[in-house]
Amino acid sequence: MKIALAGNPNSGKTTLFNAITGKTEYVGNWPGVTVEKREADLNRKYRKIFPEGRVVDLPGAYSIAPYTSEEAITSDFVVNEHPDVIINIVDASSLERSLYFTTQLLELGIPVVVALNKQDLVKRYGNEINIDGLSKALQCRIVPIIANEGVGLKELIKAAAEAAKEGKKQPAPEFEGKGTEDEKYARQKYVKELTNKYLKRNRDPSQITLSDKIDRIVAHPVAGLIIFAVVMWAVYAFSIEGLGGYLSEYFNETLFGEIIPEAANNFFESIGLHPLLHSLIVEGAIAGVGAVVGFLPLIMVLFFCLGLLEDSGYMARVAVVMDRYLKKIGLSGRSIIPMIVGSGCSVPGVMSTRTIEDVNEKRMTTMLTPYIPCGAKLPIIALFAAVFFPESSLVAPSMYLVAFIVIAIGGLFLRKIFGWKSTSVFIIELPEYKLPSVKHAFRHMIKHAKAFIIKASTIILVMNTFVWFTQAYGWNLQMVEDSSGSILASIGNVIAPLLIPLGFSKWQPAAAAFTGFVAKENVVSTLAITIAASSEEVLSLPGGVLTQFFTPVTAYAFLVFNLFTPPCFAAIGAMYTELVERKWLLRALAFQFSVGYLLAMLVTQIGTIILYGKLATGFVAACIILILYAIVIYYLIKRTSSGKIQFSTVTR
Amino acid sequence: MNMPLAKAKVGQRAIIKSISGNEKIRNFLFTLGCCEGEEITLISALGGNYIVNIKDSRYAIDKRMANAIELVEAG
Structure with a gap:
């Protein structure tokens, strides 16, 4: 049984891959670290939950339509090699952008489980995500996780095993304007509505934060x-x-x-x-x-x-x-x-x-x-x-x-x-x-x-x-x-x-x-x-x-x-x-x-x-x-x- | 009033009016949520590089791209 890990760059795919397979692939807290797909069996702990699970870690992509060659690897794999289940890692601190790719993955017919990663950041920002509501709207399982602390991984693998075993065709999300020439705008609108409905933002993301102040020094042309x-x-x-x-x-x-x-x-x-x-x-x-x-x-x-x-x-x-x-x-x-x-x-x-x-x-x-x-x-x-x-x-x-x-x-x-x-x-x-x-x-x-x-x-x-x-x-x-x-x-x-x-x-x-x-x-x-x-x-x-x-x-x-x-x-x-x-x-x-x-x-x-x-x-x-x-x-x-x-x- | 992102004030929230440049880059920006009608905030201008907020994330872009993004004032 093949499990594909797909998601935006720097959403934590390789961290999750290492955690559930016991491998030590290269992880960096910056986008574009993974440039090739990598495969490994689930480690013993998770094999009990999902026997014969083999995980494929894919390079990050923002969209199914590839912009870079490593994005192409990802879309080629999920489109052509028919994994049994896709775990879509979603960076919960950047939900709207991530869901754009999610809605595209949901259209492939392959069972999708969404791993809602970086829950710690969501909490820190004081944001709230209505997971049940979002799960119903997307018609797929959603499991909240914190990949680098190992939180929620058992539940995630369990959900992936269930979805793979059922083998039901993943229903595609329906939104107005689908199939038309302006589909991408329609999709964006749909994603925006979803986000507004199920994400309660308690923080204005455009506010200057401490991180920004540090950047002004660290990324400064001379000081940096x-x-x-x-x-x-x-x-x-x-x-x-x-x-x-x-x-x-x-x-x-x-x-x-x-x-x-x-x-x-x-x-x-x-x-x-x-x-x-x-x-x-x-x-x-x-x-x-x-x-x-x-x-x-x-x-x-x-x-x-x-x-x-x-x-x-x-x-x-x-x-x-x-x-x-x-x-x-x-x-x-x-x-x-x-x-x-x-x-x-x-x-x-x-x-x-x-x-x-x-x-x-x-x-x-x-x-x-x-x-x-x-x-x-x-x-x-x-x-x-x-x-x-x-x-x-x-x-x-x-x-x-x-x-x-x-x-x-x-x-x-x-x-x-x-x-x-x-x-x-x-x-x-x-x-x-x-x-x-x-x-x-x-x-x-x-x-x-x-x-x-x-x-x-x-x-x-x-x-x-x-x-x-x-x-x-x-x-x-x-x-x-x-x-x-x-x-x-x-x-x-x-x-x-x-x-x-x-x-x-x-x-x-x-x-x-x-x-x-x-x-x-x-x-x-x-x-x-x-x-x-x-x-x-x-x-x-x-x-x-x-x-x-x-x-x-x-x-x-x-x-x-x-x-x-x-x-x-x-x-x-x-x-x-x-x-x-x-x-x-x-x-x-x-x-x-x-x-x-x-x-x-x-x-x-x-x-x-x-x-x-x-x-x-x-x-x-x-x-x-x-x-x-x-x-x-x-x-x-x-x-x-x-x-x-x-x-x-x-x-x- | 229209202006390119490169000329925007730091901390100013604005709406993207248009993005020039080739199709491929525009499509890429689109997947990030950077397209006409969307909100963008210039967080810092650092010499030749600009840090912007699009949706919930920060990106660093270069001058060429900052000049290609045309803004109108929000509101």
């Missing part, structure tokens, strides 16, 4: 930008340098630096394990995975903080603040949503670009979203900040500032190169602020921690084994005395010369950057295996073994290189899905690679001159490359502005 910068700095400083950093230090230096390797060494020696296997496990698996998992506390603290922020309703305001600035580079406030999601992981971030209708804006956002450092890039940032800049709480958060600057400049270039014009208009619903739920933030944290551990124990473990073997063996499949004769070193040495102008031309960093394309955490684990495992030190020690490979300037350049070249394979796959055409994927990758390379080169070359008063190696090569870049960009822009090639296809 400063607040956003401070909030982001606080979150990342707290995660990387504060509590998260403190715990990670213990994990890295004590737990994975001493306790676990020593215990493993003693254990393997006592059972007389083959030295080769012993070395693979301790120097490959434990050193590599440990170097990544050591950053787990930091990831957890970050996602806890982001969870609190998301739940508060603040993120919708960030979109408003950023809208006017993003307009200048051809984007809009819509583009900030994928970027915020991308601060967790670029894959869902890139996927949520499908809420953007303007095709050029969507392409640009797809190319730029991976520049927001994701959770997997955090260990790289934290590692280099700890080793090279232990005194500064600014270096790690500065990567996010750099990311925004790169997005702005990169966006400008993309626009020039492809001759894009901004056509989009921006509108976003502003949910009322609420006290963020610690439970929600905690779930958010656990979900990401789990994903992180799973990734570390699968893909990263496999890569580590590969890295360990290739750095321990030569091409003749004999173990090498010195890893400089290994397979990995010879691969790294092929790439390394290309990195000379960037300031890190040894094979180890080259190999690390290379494995980073599989998953960004691999950068840390590869450095751990190739550099730290042979020394007795922990990789993340301030002023430790990494300083033999980087100066602070080239360390920063290496960070920039890893952050602003193309993301991992999974994110590249997501980009391909959203960009659709192969040629656009290739353009995106070329763009991202050029930006990362150029930026790292500039950091090294300019930084070395300013800070050390000398020319970095590869200065001449860097100058030549810079000139080539300038020529190519000039040519591309000229080609577009002369109108020979029309790249943009304006959708509307």
Whole structure:
């Protein structure tokens, strides 16, 4: 039996979905978080009431006639796949708007149960809804619920089970003017009458509230930008340098630096394990995975903080603040949503670009979203900040500032190169602020921690084994005395010369950057295996073994290189899905690679001159490359502005 | 007196007279309850962005859209 969850954006569908299935899908207190349909069985508690119930969570829609592509998913599903029952989640604090969609759902003939959500807000406003009356008028079951507190869910599932079992055709609402050309006006009138009849408003919604007063500061063009910068700095400083950093230090230096390797060494020696296997496990698996998992506390603290922020309703305001600035580079406030999601992981971030209708804006956002450092890039940032800049709480958060600057400049270039014009208009619903739920933030944290551990124990473990073997063996499949004769070193040495102008031309960093394309955490684990495992030190020690490979300037350049070249394979796959055409994927990758390379080169070359008063190696090569870049960009822009090639296809 | 939303006074309640722009956006606004004859209140004007109340909800819209919404005074 299929239960479809349908309703307006930000009405609480995914919150309800998670509550009745036990899943932990991404929820944010802002519209447009769900962009794909998701399915799961009811959890045990509710299966007793509704056996074989399978729930489909649909993206939010304001109407059956789709405006955005995720609205289309919703209407396609309810129209074509005939769920056995539709649970229509209605935001009771915005009843009139929600009922418009409800009346359309009632016309499909599929049994509908209305879940009247956000009863707490209704009470707070002092409003009253005559549920029995409305239920009779619409001829469907209505159950009042508070999804995020779990209130009324049993009754809701019971009602859905009854409706599905009866299997009676849902009677459509009758109103004057139905079937005529002006049906939508007639429907609106009908909905308005219903609302006036069954909703007693004891609050004038157009009154200025506390929430509005907060918005005037938080969404203000200048103050809002400063607040956003401070909030982001606080979150990342707290995660990387504060509590998260403190715990990670213990994990890295004590737990994975001493306790676990020593215990493993003693254990393997006592059972007389083959030295080769012993070395693979301790120097490959434990050193590599440990170097990544050591950053787990930091990831957890970050996602806890982001969870609190998301739940508060603040993120919708960030979109408003950023809208006017993003307009200048051809984007809009819509583009900030994928970027915020991308601060967790670029894959869902890139996927949520499908809420953007303007095709050029969507392409640009797809190319730029991976520049927001994701959770997997955090260990790289934290590692280099700890080793090279232990005194500064600014270096790690500065990567996010750099990311925004790169997005702005990169966006400008993309626009020039492809001759894009901004056509989009921006509108976003502003949910009322609420006290963020610690439970929600905690779930958010656990979900990401789990994903992180799973990734570390699968893909990263496999890569580590590969890295360990290739750095321990030569091409003749004999173990090498010195890893400089290994397979990995010879691969790294092929790439390394290309990195000379960037300031890190040894094979180890080259190999690390290379494995980073599989998953960004691999950068840390590869450095751990190739550099730290042979020394007795922990990789993340301030002023430790990494300083033999980087100066602070080239360390920063290496960070920039890893952050602003193309993301991992999974994110590249997501980009391909959203960009659709192969040629656009290739353009995106070329763009991202050029930006990362150029930026790292500039950091090294300019930084070395300013800070050390000398020319970095590869200065001449860097100058030549810079000139080539300038020529190519000039040519591309000229080609577009002369109108020979029309790249943009304006959708509307 | 007619004027675009972008020129309205903060806190002023008004009736929407017309909305210009393409069909798709107008239809979308319609589903929010933003269409001719409906009430709209400008809550705040923040540089290039406007916060409005339509029915029971708050929305932030940009200048282009605020200029496309033509108002008449309520009453």
